Amino acid sequence: MDVETTTSVPAETGADTVCVGVFEGEDVARDVQGGALGALLDSGEARRAFKKLAVTHADGIRWILVGLGARGDFDAERARVAAAVAHGRAAEMGASVLCWELPQQMDAREAGGFVEGTVLASYRFDRYRQDDESSERRLERLIVSDPEDRSGAVEEAAIVAGAQNAARELQDLPANALTPSALSDRARVLAGELEGLAAEAVGRDGIEELGMGAFAAVAQGSNEEPQLITLRYEGPDADGPLLGFVGKAVTFDSGGISLKSAAKMHEMKFDMSGGAAVIEAVGAVARLGLPVRLVGVVGATENLPGGGSVKPGDIVRAADGTSIEVNNTDAEGRMVLADCLLHAVGEGAERIVDLATLTGAIVVSLGSTYAGLLGSDDAWTGQVSEAATATGELVWRLPLHPEYAEMIKGRYAEIVNATDERKAMSITAAEFLRRFAGDVPWAHLDIAGTAWGLGRPYASKGGSGFGVRLLVELARRAG
Numbered sequence: 001m002d003v004e005t006t007t008s009v010p011a012e013t014g015a016d017t018v019c020v021g022v023f024e025g026e027d028v029a030r031d032v033q034g035g036a037l038g039a040l041l042d043s044g045e046a047r048r049a050f051k052k053l054a055v056t057h058a059d060g061i062r063w064i065l066v067g068l069g070a071r072g073d074f075d076a077e078r079a080r081v082a083a084a085v086a087h088g089r090a091a092e093m094g095a096s097v098l099c100w101e102l103p104q105q106m107d108a109r110e111a112g113g114f115v116e117g118t119v120l121a122s123y124r125f126d127r128y129r130q131d132d133e134s135s136e137r138r139l140e141r142l143i144v145s146d147p148e149d150r151s152g153a154v155e156e157a158a159i160v161a162g163a164q165n166a167a168r169e170l171q172d173l174p175a176n177a178l179t180p181s182a183l184s185d186r187a188r189v190l191a192g193e194l195e196g197l198a199a200e201a202v203g204r205d206g207i208e209e210l211g212m213g214a215f216a217a218v219a220q221g222s223n224e225e226p227q228l229i230t231l232r233y234e235g236p237d238a239d240g241p242l243l244g245f246v247g248k249a250v251t252f253d254s255g256g257i258s259l260k261s262a263a264k265m266h267e268m269k270f271d272m273s274g275g276a277a278v279i280e281a282v283g284a285v286a287r288l289g290l291p292v293r294l295v296g297v298v299g300a301t302e303n304l305p306g307g308g309s310v311k312p313g314d315i316v317r318a319a320d321g322t323s324i325e326v327n328n329t330d331a332e333g334r335m336v337l338a339d340c341l342l343h344a345v346g347e348g349a350e351r352i353v354d355l356a357t358l359t360g361a362i363v364v365s366l367g368s369t370y371a372g373l374l375g376s377d378d379a380w381t382g383q384v385s386e387a388a389t390a391t392g393e394l395v396w397r398l399p400l401h402p403e404y405a406e407m408i409k410g411r412y413a414e415i416v417n418a419t420d421e422r423k424a425m426s427i428t429a430a431e432f433l434r435r436f437a438g439d440v441p442w443a444h445l446d447i448a449g450t451a452w453g454l455g456r457p458y459a460s461k462g463g464s465g466f467g468v469r470l471l472v473e474l475a476r477r478a479g
Contacts, residue, residue, distance in 0.1 A: 001122050002141045003115060003158040005151045010061075013143045015099035017062040019086045022103070023071040024048040029104050032058040040065055050078065051085050055093070064089055068103065077392035079106075079113025084121035084458035087139065091122075094137045102146040109390070111150050112157030116469075118142050119161035120458035125172040156288060160472050163284035164465035170276040171452060171463025175252035175269045180300035183249055183272065184227040187279050187298070194286040196234050201227045212339035213317040214324055215299055218332040221256055221309030222302035228343065229275070231282045231296035235289060240478050242293045244349025244440075245282060245471055246340050248333045248356035249275025249300035256303050256329030257311050270463060271333070273451035274355035275300055277467035284468065285475045292479040297344045299336040303329070315413045318342065318436065323413035331418035333358050334432045341436040351380055353443045353474065354433065355467045361425035363449040370396040371450045371466065374430040377441035384443045384470075387477060391469035395445060398427055405431045445470075 009030065010018040020037060022028055026048070028037045036058040040046040046054035050069030055062065066086045068074055083100065090098050100114050122139050144154050170178055170186065184201035191199035203225045208216050212228070219226035229249075249272035254260060260268065275298040282296040310316065314326045316335075319342045324335065333356050344352055362372040373388070373395035375381030381397065388395040404427045410416045415435070419428050430444045447466050454464040 001119055001139060003119065003144070003154060004141070005144045005146070005149070005154045007147055007149065008145065010099045010101045010145045011059055013099045013145060015061065015097040015143055017064065017090045017093070017095035017097070018099045018101060019064045019066055019090070020101050021066045021068045021082060022048050023068045023074070026071070030101070032063065034058060037063060037065060051082060053086065053089050055089065062093060062095070074110065076109045076113035079110045080117030080120070080392065081457050083114045083117030087118050087121040088457070091139060095139055096137060097141045097143065098139055099143040099145055102144060102150065108153035111144070111146070112153045115142065115144060115154050115157035116161040117458045119158060120164060123165045123168055125169065125462060159287050160284050160469055163280040163472070164468040167276040167280040167465035167468050168459070168463040170280070171270055171273050171465070175302070178251055178269070178272065179224050180227040180249070180251055180302070181225055183251065183275060183279070183298070183300045184229045187229050187231055190279065190283040190286070191231070194283060196236070197282070197286040198232045199229065201229045203227060210343070211319040213319070214335040215301070215339040217310040217314065217316040217326065218303055218335050219301040221304045221306040224302050226301035228340070229279070229298040229300060230343070230347065231279065233282055233286050233292070233294040235291040235293065235479065237291045238293045238479070240292060241350035242295060242348050243475060243478055244344035244347070244352040245278045245294065245296045246337060246344050246352060246354035247275035247278030247296070247298045248272070248337055248354070248358065249298050250303050250333060250336065251300060253303045253330070253332065254305060256332060257305050257309050258328045258330040259305055260330060267452065270452045271357050272300065273357050273463065274447060274467065277355050277465065277471065280465070281468045281471035284472050288472070290475050290479045292475045294475060295344060295347045295349055297340045297347070299340040301336060303332045320436070322415065322435070323410070325410040325413035325416045327416045327420070328418035331429070334429050335417055337433055338436045341433060345438055345440055349440060351441050351478070352437055353384055353445065353471070355445045355447055357448040357451050358446045359426045359429050359448055362446040365426065366396055366449055368449045368453065368455055370394045372426050372446035373397045373443060374400055374427065375443035376400070376434055376437060380441035381443045383477065384445070384474060387473040388470050391473045393466055393470040400427065400431060400434065404428055408432050
């Protein structure tokens with residue numbers, strides 16, 4: 001979708017559909033000739049309550065009045081939701097060019113929210129469909145109209161939303177198409193397109209040569225070549241700490257020998273969501289030219305049962321020599337991340353955040369509204385939380401404690417990859433990861449509940465691309 005800005009009035013933009021937002025207690029700032037919009041409000045057909053829609057026609061244009069609710073409750077997330085709801089109505093009516101007339105007194109983040117909500121709502125995954133639904137008329141252009149020049153905020157929002165949609169595309173691909181090698185190919189494509197970005201990947205032999213016994217153990221049950229993907233970005237006039245973004249990318253997780261139940265196993269193609277978010281967020285940071293230094297590390301593999309699979313009871317060693325007793329082969333993500341965190345530290349990362357669909361327990365705890373946040377450093381974890389709040393990708397911090405760390409101590413090895421008791425399972429998984437970040441300030445995002453099926457109007461089904469906006473915002477604030 002092409003996105004552009006204008007200071008012209010909507011009727012002069014060539015749009016076939018115009019969206020106009022109206023707050024409670026307010027009227028439209030600029031009515032059409034004949035007062036059709038005001039009349040729609042006066043009649044009660046149009047309502048100012050949040051997400052309420054009404055349609056009229058005037059001057060050869062379709063007009064959608066969108067209720068924005070109370071102005072005091074409005075923020076960028078409400079802008080995303082309102083824009084997504086309006087997009088749905090416009091799409092039903094076959095809109096091709098949509099213009100949003102921004103309400104008065106919008107700040108840059110709220111203005112960007114209208115763009116993000118529209119672009120995200122326009123996402124469709126239909127490459128495998130041949131029915132009529134795949135050939136429906138789609139929205140081709142979005143025009144943002146405001147007397148104030150909004151080009152900077154709109155361009156940035158379009159880039160970030162585009163990156164989030166790209167992550168969703170990776171998530172929604174089936175595992176036979178989105179293999180670890182395909183994911184590394186995507187990283188290389190981005191590096192070839194964007195200035196200041198470099199990418200490299202090593203396969204099974206390279207992973208083993210680096211001593212990554214935990215990562216290698218997960219990968220040994222699959223014939224697909226695992227990939228350790230490293231992205232490096234050096235922004236113009238970059239200053240500040242070298243940021244490390246680390247993502248889990250298990251492109252299909254059967255559970256290994258500790259086989260999952262058949263119910264919803266097809267959703268385990270989404271177990272690479274953290275890696276997709278890291279790759280596309282780093283790409284967006286480079287496309288925006290943010291003045292930061294950044295290393296992205298993604299561990300990509302399948303986790304399958306087979307003659308070569310790691311077995312419950314096996315003991316393996318991470319790259320730093322830590323011995324790990326594999327109590328449950330379905331606790332594989334933390335083993336992949338252990339070596340990836342060590343790699344990020346080795347690459348010089350001075351602040352690290354990892355994203356992973358790590359535990360089902362976080363879904364039980366927080367559902368799809370919040371991702372779990374845990375961290376070793378209050379200041380850094382606070383920055384991650386602030387970036388989450390600013391972007392609407394909400395997180396809720398859970399505690400770490402020596403007693404939780406005690407729970408992962410092993411009988412036959414230094415640590416176990418899963419405890420025997422069903423207690424604090426998301427926290428003990430984070431305690432496992434914590435030791436591999438060492439003294440580097442580290443934050444962990446468990447996105448198992450938010451990575452797909454988010455349920456918000458702009459990302460209701462399938463992959464959500466959760467984490468892309470958060471990571472870009474974190475990089476922006478660090479730059």
